[in-house]
Amino acid sequence: MNVETAIEKPVTNAVSTLVRAAAPRPVGAARTEPVWAQRLLIAVAVGFILIMLILPLASVFVEAFADGIGHYLSAIAEPDARSAIGMTLLVAAIAVPMNLIFGLAAAWAIAKFEFRGKSLLITLIDLPFSVSPVISGLIYVLLYGAHGWFGPFLAAHGIKIIFTVTGLVLATMFVTFPFIARELIPLMQEQGTDEEEAAVSLGASGLQTFFRVTLPNVAWGLLFGVLLCNARAMGEFGAVSVVSGHIRGLTNTMPLHVEILYNEYDFVGAFAVASLLALLALVTLVGKSVLEWRMGRDGSRGH
Amino acid sequence: MTSESLAHPMTPRGFVWRRKSVLPGFGITFGYTLVYLGLIVLLPLAALLLRPADLGVDGFWKVVTAPRVLASLRLSFGASAIAALINAVFGLIVAWVLSRYQFPLKRLVDALVDLPFALPTAVAGIALTALYAPNGWIGHLFAPLGIKIAFTPLGIVIALTFIGLPFVVRTLQPVLLDLDKEVEDAAGSLGATRWQTFRLVILPSILPALLTGLSLAFARAVGEYGSVIFIAGNMPMKSEIAPLLIVTKLEQYDYAGAAAIAVVMLAASFVMLLVINMIQRWSRRHEERSA
Numbered sequence: 001m002n003v004e005t006a007i008e009k010p011v012t013n014a015v016s017t018l019v020r021a022a023a024p025r026p027v028g029a030a031r032t033e034p035v036w037a038q039r040l041l042i043a044v045a046v047g048f049i050l051i052m053l054i055l056p057l058a059s060v061f062v063e064a065f066a067d068g069i070g071h072y073l074s075a076i077a078e079p080d081a082r083s084a085i086g087m088t089l090l091v092a093a094i095a096v097p098m099n100l101i102f103g104l105a106a107a108w109a110i111a112k113f114e115f116r117g118k119s120l121l122i123t124l125i126d127l128p129f130s131v132s133p134v135i136s137g138l139i140y141v142l143l144y145g146a147h148g149w150f151g152p153f154l155a156a157h158g159i160k161i162i163f164t165v166t167g168l169v170l171a172t173m174f175v176t177f178p179f180i181a182r183e184l185i186p187l188m189q190e191q192g193t194d195e196e197e198a199a200v201s202l203g204a205s206g207l208q209t210f211f212r213v214t215l216p217n218v219a220w221g222l223l224f225g226v227l228l229c230n231a232r233a234m235g236e237f238g239a240v241s242v243v244s245g246h247i248r249g250l251t252n253t254m255p256l257h258v259e260i261l262y263n264e265y266d267f268v269g270a271f272a273v274a275s276l277l278a279l280l281a282l283v284t285l286v287g288k289s290v291l292e293w294r295m296g297r298d299g300s301r302g303h
Numbered sequence: 304m305t306s307e308s309l310a311h312p313m314t315p316r317g318f319v320w321r322r323k324s325v326l327p328g329f330g331i332t333f334g335y336t337l338v339y340l341g342l343i344v345l346l347p348l349a350a351l352l353l354r355p356a357d358l359g360v361d362g363f364w365k366v367v368t369a370p371r372v373l374a375s376l377r378l379s380f381g382a383s384a385i386a387a388l389i390n391a392v393f394g395l396i397v398a399w400v401l402s403r404y405q406f407p408l409k410r411l412v413d414a415l416v417d418l419p420f421a422l423p424t425a426v427a428g429i430a431l432t433a434l435y436a437p438n439g440w441i442g443h444l445f446a447p448l449g450i451k452i453a454f455t456p457l458g459i460v461i462a463l464t465f466i467g468l469p470f471v472v473r474t475l476q477p478v479l480l481d482l483d484k485e486v487e488d489a490a491g492s493l494g495a496t497r498w499q500t501f502r503l504v505i506l507p508s509i510l511p512a513l514l515t516g517l518s519l520a521f522a523r524a525v526g527e528y529g530s531v532i533f534i535a536g537n538m539p540m541k542s543e544i545a546p547l548l549i550v551t552k553l554e555q556y557d558y559a560g561a562a563a564i565a566v567v568m569l570a571a572s573f574v575m576l577l578v579i580n581m582i583q584r585w586s587r588r589h590e591e592r593s594a
Contacts, residue, residue, distance in 0.1 A: 034497070046400075048397060105336050112326050116320040130572045138562070197325055280423075
């Protein structure tokens with residue numbers, strides 16, 4: 001009998017059950033891969049992860065400590081590095097809460113109400129994910145730069161956006177725009193509106209309902225979104241590079257400072273600052289795993 | 304429909320576009336969503352789409368078909384395609400191993416797959432460059448063979464492979480976990496070898512997810528900047544990616560030229576988005592048919 005044509009067609013559950021009933025499984029049927037194949041596949045997978053992911057991560061720390069811990073510490077304590085760290089924290093401290101408020105508002109409107117054009121709105125919210133980081137910075141230059149749409153108007157009123165902290169924050173808000181909203185929307189949709197409707201009919205105000213009923217239900221998902229949003233906000237390079245002007249001590253974030261030091265052949269300095277960002281990435285990964293476990297979500301999804 | 308009228312949707316008149324609800328707060332949250340989306344995303348993107356109009360149709364065409372621009376687009380799309388294919392192969396193996404086998408430190412390996420999402424691209428860029436430079440841990444193994452990796456298009460492929468891996472693994476993993484084992488057993492009991500079962504039973508049902516992951520990795524790689532520019536060498540016509548050319552044009556105050564290349568890239572990523580959506584719709588139909 002021709003096995004290939006027998007199983008080439010999509011085998012429905014019904015058929016498979018019939019087949020199994022008719023023909024008891026022969027001993028030693030190929031139900032799983034032979035042990036040698038399993039070992040080979042595991043070796044290839046682990047080897048690939050080792051070379052592609054673990055080695056680069058390890059090299060960051062090895063290069064950072066190449067000249068000893070003293071050099072490492074002084075590279076981080078150096079004034080320009082310190083101000084870059086401060087700038088990164090400042091930008092994230094503005095951009096993440098802004099996107100958090102947006103995410104909560106968007107999720108409430110989209111998940112708890114039925115209206116037309118909802119899927120279009122969700123698509124538009126996801127839009128920044130499909131825009132190249134460089135283009136994400138470019139669009140703000142085209143809008144607020146010296147030769148941008150609002151450039152002359154802003155210049156006339158003495159307002160500068162590009163090459164200032166405002167520009168950094170705007171570009172960061174754009175690239176991290178969807179993170180929290182797209183985490184909250186499906187979660188709040190899953191919860192439905194029964195609990196909120198019960199709360200409102202018992203006399204709770206809108207804000208009471210939101211803070212006492214909705215928010216506790218989505219707290220872990222919210223934290224998950226904030227974690228990813230923050231990691232991207234602190235680590236963004238392309239978009240902020242375009243709008244920053246790389247003014248040391250003024251508009252330099254950590255990733256941009258890494259680039260400057262690297263291009264000046266100060267490798268220990270570059271890798272020292274980079275090691276802090278790598279630590280942030282590791283903390284993010286640990287937090288992500290913990291939250292996924294708390295939410296009972298196995299096999300995390302990408303974005 | 305203006306944002307003005309949306310600011311007060313709780314007034315009972317009109318609004319057949321929304322189903323009635325006892326819950327409060329639709330007006331303010333929906334209005335805020337639209338305003339914020341408009342200011343942060345839509346207005347800047349509109350500024351980008353309209354800017355190349357300064358050039359006129361002929362000028363636009365001249366910019367995007369200049370040899371240097373074409374070379375950078377070819378490199379960006381070509382290297383991204385190769386990297387996506389590498390990830391399709393190794394991402395499938397990684398996802399397979401993670402969802403089917405038990406081995407020591409499996410949870411750690413699983414968590415590490417997300418590293419490219421979490422590690423800032425500039426850090427990835429300098430780390431990969433240090434590894435693959437002629438005197439680096441990996442580069443020095445290839446240098447005696449006359450193979451240069453860093454500062455060549457080969458280095459670009461490496462960086463883009465790094466960036467794209469999680470997309471393939473994370474799209475495949477849930478699908479592999481959901482696979483109906485009974486169908487595999489049936490194939491096995493009918494006498495199919497394990498390879499035949501994989502090729503004819505498993506592969507067709509994970510193919511949509513594999514293609515989705517591959518397209519996501521490709522789309523991300525095309526726009527990637529931070530991890531590439533350190534390792535690329537950035538030689539015009541040879542190892543200059545399209546996003547870098549946008550930055551170069553911007554630094555020369557050629558706003559319209561930068562915007563023209565950006566519009567081409569944006570159009571390409573929307574085509575990709577469309578393709579991904581089509582694959583997903585197709586796979587949903589596929590699932591419904593076999594369910």
